[in-house]
Each structure stands twice: as structure tokens, then as C-alpha cells.
Amino acid sequence: MPEFFSRSHFEAAVATIREETQLQPRIGLILGSGLNPLADAVEDDVAIPYSAIPHFPIVTVEGHVGRLIVGWLEGQAVVVMQGRAHYYEGYSMAEVTFPVRVMQVLGIEILIVTNAAGGLNPEFHAGDVMLITDHINLIGMGGLNPLRGPNLAEFGPRFPDMSEAYDAQLRTLAKQIAVGANVPLREGVYVCLAGPSFETPADLRFLRLIGADAVGMSTVPEVIVARHGGTRVLGLSGISNVPPVEAIPSVETTHEEVLEAGRMLIPRLGTIIRGVLKAL
């Protein structure tokens, strides 16, 4: 596995996908923990296991299926990632974000990213959906930026702007869809940590202080690569749990809880995503 990928690696993956389908997807969709069933609604689809695509990271976490679905959803040609790879699984940032480059070479214009996240904002409850307005790249500030390495100038500049990582027009659209469909929609800042251990109460108080509303272990690297390549981004977090900022005896955060809440969140997230696709 090379330390950094180049165009030829992405093109090898695209060639494999093109052998299965000639459909030209306009929109990419990454489905996070417990949210993989959202892909079941895709029509006329082909499903390609990640293991069959050169250089694609294979997912190892429960709740992530590990298939690329290409087909139609609400009248849009889509490419859907049923599960994603995370840094904590042992992948490099280049590997974690490899699929985003592949989707860009496939020709997507818009990337919709979803995740399961812990709620930090005291107003949030498990089961809420949060529109991501901005992120804190805490994992990247220490050096784990997916753009580290030779700049791929054919995708974007060495020092890409991140002043509006989450597209303002797409956010407005998502809010309109949520209001119209009577789905309560929160808004806030997502912070990405490396994981896999969950946060201590002191970690959580720190994350609140620095301005985060939700915490998770994904999304930010993918969004940075998407923006570097000029792809517009819509981000949605499913608040799967609200970890306690003061230790409460016998209250623990578990992956099972995250997956269980994911199932609850599927109808709400599905309504917003389908509404946005229909309107685009």
C-alpha cells in the first residue's frame, strides 16, 4: 500500500466500478454507523463489495456493510457508500479518504456525509438529527490531515480554503425540507477525534468549551478531501447518545447504543436526504 495515492490508483478503482455500471453518479452519499439501511431504497442498482475495488479500504466495524451501491434515488444518479473506514481501524488518512477521490473521479458534484455522533450541546437528545454547519478538525490539528503529502493539483490547491466547508445553499435546502416534512433539525459544529475509545467526562467538557455540539470519529477527513476537490458538501449527524459530562455511576457509552439509535434515526435522516435529492 503506497503512503500516498495518485490519480492512477483512483483510476484503477474507477475502472473496476465502470465494469459493473456505466451510470454517471451526480451525488455521493456516505452512510455512517447504523445508517447503512438507507441504501436499501436505491433502485436499479449494482452493489460492489469494497474488497473487489482496488485500494479501497475494507470496513471492519459492526454496523458498516462495506459495499458501494450505484443506482437511482429520488430521480438522482447516486453512488452510496454503505459503511466507511475509520482511522482507528488502522487505516492511514490517505486510505480513509481514498473513496472520496474515487467518487470525484466518477464525477460527483455533491457529497452527502452522515455519521452517528455523541451530543455535546446540552439541548440535544439521542435521536436528534444535526445539520453540520462547520467542523473542528481536532484530529488534523495534531498532524493527521488527509491532504498531507504531495498535493494532487489536478484536484485542488495546496492550501485549500475551508471557510465554508458545508455548503450554505445545501444547508438552507436541508432546513427547508426538514420544516416541510416536520422533522426537527438541530444545527451545530462537529468535532472529529481519532477514537476508538469514547471520551472521558473531562474530554467532553473540553470539547464543549472549544465550541463543539457533536463529537465523532469520522467525516472531517472526508469533507476536507471533498472540498479540496471542489465537491459541495452536505453533512448530517445522527445524535446517537448524549455522553455525560460528569461521571454518573454505571452510565456507559457503548457501540451497541450507537447502533440502536442509528436504527431510530434512519426514518428522520432518510426523509431529509430523500427530500434534498428530490429538490436538487
Ligand code: HPA
Ligand atoms: N463519542 C464519539 N464518537 C461517537 C459517539 C460518542 O459519544 N457516539 C457516536 N460516535
